Amino acid sequence: MHADLVKLGYDGSYERVAAFVRDWKGERQRAHHTTDRGTFVPLVFAPGEAFQFDWSEDWAYVGGERIKL
16 A cells, blocks of 8 residues: 555655554444444345335326326
8 A cells, every 4th residue: 555655646654554554444443343334234025014105196187188197
């Protein structure tokens, strides 16, 4: 990572990059073990569990004619 940053113009030390990465990884690990656990989305649903439908009917007038939408 340090070598890639140097190619982009970074003139800091390897140790500074390593310290940043250590801190960043530690923060991510703490977040993962507390509030940032992600979201579980099941791939299988019981009938009627996954979706909710509105079975109402809507009508509109198009060209003077009433049609069901």
